[in-house]
Amino acid sequence: MKNQNEPKTVAESAVEMRFLVMPNDTNPQNSIFGGVVMSWIDMAAAMVAERHSNRPVVTVHVDDISFKAPMKIGDHALIQASINYVGKTSMLVGVKVIAENPFTGITRHTTTAYLAFVALDDIGRPIQIRGLIPETDDEKRRYQDGQERIEDMKKNKKR
Ligand SMILES: CC(C)(COP(=O)(O)OP(=O)(O)OC[C@H]1O[C@@H](n2cnc3c(N)ncnc32)[C@H](O)[C@@H]1OP(=O)(O)O)[C@@H](O)C(=O)NCCC(=O)NCCS
Numbered sequence: 001m002k003n004q005n006e007p008k009t010v011a012e013s014a015v016e017m018r019f020l021v022m023p024n025d026t027n028p029q030n031s032i033f034g035g036v037v038m039s040w041i042d043m044a045a046a047m048v049a050e051r052h053s054n055r056p057v058v059t060v061h062v063d064d065i066s067f068k069a070p071m072k073i074g075d076h077a078l079i080q081a082s083i084n085y086v087g088k089t090s091m092l093v094g095v096k097v098i099a100e101n102p103f104t105g106i107t108r109h110t111t112t113a114y115l116a117f118v119a120l121d122d123i124g125r126p127i128q129i130r131g132l133i134p135e136t137d138d139e140k141r142r143y144q145d146g147q148e149r150i151e152d153m154k155k156n157k158k159r
Helices: 035-055 139-158
Strands: 013-021 059-067 075-088 091-099 106-121
Touching: 013 035, 013 106, 013 139, 035 059, 035 091, 059 139, 075 106, 075 139, 091 139, 106 139
Parallel strands: none
Antiparallel strands: 013 075, 059 106, 075 091, 091 106
C-alpha cells in the first residue's frame, strides 16, 4: 500500500459496480425507485473515497443529482464512480449511472451525481488526506469543475 502522503491517480480509486434491476427495486410505475439508485450511488462513491484516502469516510453533501431517464426491471445498472477533486480533508466524487438492456446491448445514461466525503481519524475527526493526480483531459476538466463545485457547496453550507 502507498504511504498516506503519497498522491494517487484517479484510476487508483475508481469503482465500477453492476446491479440487475429486480421487481423489489421499482416504484408503482414499474420503473426504478430513486432511493435505490441513490443508495447504489452513495455506496460506490464512498468506496472511491475510502480507496483514495485509505481512511473511513462519511458523506457530508450530495449535490446535483438528476434522473434523466427511467430504468426498467431486467435492465443492468452500471455505476461508475471516480474521484474528481480533493481538498484538505474532503473529497468530491462524481458518479454516472448507465442502464443497459442485456438483450439488445443498448445503453442509456440515466443519472449523474456529485458527492462530498470527509475522511476521519481514529476518533472521528476530519483528517488530512493525500493529493490527487488528474492525468487525462477529462480528469483535468473534472478537477477544475470539482474545485468550483466544492467551493459552492461550502458557500451553501455557510448560508
Ligand atoms: C464529517 C464531520 C465530522 C465534519 O465536521 P465539520 O465540523 O463539518 O468539519 P470541517 O468544518 O472541518 O469540515 C471538514 C471538511 O469538510 C468540508 N465540508 C463540510 N461540510 C461540507 C458540505 N456540506 N459540503 C461540502 N464540503 C463540506 C469542509 O469544507 C472541510 O473540507 P477541507 O478540509 O477539504 O477544506 C461532520 O460534518 C459530521 O460528522 N457529519 C455527519 C456525517 C454523516 O453522518 N454522514 C451520513 C452518513 S455517512
